[in-house]
Amino acid sequence: MNHEDRSRRFDGLARRYGDDLFRFAVWLCRDRALAADLVQETYLRAWKALDRLQDENAAKSWLITILRREFARTFERKVPPIDDIDDVVVAEPNEDGPDDRTERDRLRDEIGRLDAMYREPLALQVLLGLSIAEIAEELELSESAVMTRVFRAREQLKKRLSNALPGEPE
């Protein structure tokens, strides 16, 4: 593959998955600046290994794997303790009223307080559209374990929202 084709292929991966990977990274790091760096580092590694990606349909899971490995390798130890997820996360602008925003902000807070074992599969499912089987493969878990985790993630979020209780400490 010549440099031009390689660059075009790389640009396509950046356009197609860059924003979603950033969103996933935010919930992994719970920090926007770290998430942006993590995504850049992910794409740097992807660029270097691009020739090894044979199947374009596998690109998304390939990038997720690189990102998670990079997170575990250098970024995980830099994640700050969470005080208020609104300090680091900026919502998409929309037309909703104040009540909707309040509820969404409360939910965002509670997602940030979820244990990583629940937050990560939930983010893979909701943001990246992975199936239970794909999440299981990515996280090296059984499908039933993933089903339990995403169920419990939703259960905890609903419970905390309806009770308006502060999040449990991690």
Next chain:
Amino acid sequence: MNLDELQRRLMTDPAREREAAAAARASGGEAARAVEESDAFERLLGEAMNVAPPDDLQHQLRQVPFRAGRRERRGPGAAGWLAMAASLTLAVAVTLFLLRDAAPPADGGLAAHLAWHWDHDGPTVLAAARTGPTPPARVQELLADFGVALAPELLADVRLSKICPTPDGAGAHLVLSAPDGPVTLYYMPHTVVPASGESYPLADDMRAWVFNVERGSVALVGDQGSDLPALGQRIAAQLVFQDDRSL
């Protein structure tokens, strides 16, 4: 399917339970209400998780091949340096073009740019830097893209480094651990200020101290009590400019 089973499925993988949800809706009663509640929750969940990416993320990703090429070509001789210079020229040109939307209006001047830049991500980056130093090799790799390196004493103080916009293209954004507390450093490789050693007020009771260096300029951002001029003098002596840089 009974109600408990329906709710379990909707709590596990709602996007793949469309048929069950449609049947439940048609049946009415508690099952239909369970589907409505699930739909509302999933909508809210999607909105809550859907955070906005930085304006310049796509631009930063498109720069990755240039950065990678710069690293790979380090030290290969004259032909390699020429190729690197061409890549950097292109990268800077692309940066200048693409950063127009991420930066303040071109006629806002340095003061407006610094105010915008601090508001844009200053406190967030500062907070992220609290957790520990960036690996020195990573800092030097990033700065090498701009033809500058840090002396070891200064390198040890860097808590975080990233590429950032400047009034004249891409630059480097560092957070340093200084005696008076953390200080933000913007290296602006293509910006030369007419009055070196000038203070600019910023939001959050912060100020920027801007001074020219051998190539471009540096803005140090700290609180009002920080001795930024003294720190600036130390930093100016600890920036090492690479002779082979042709941009």
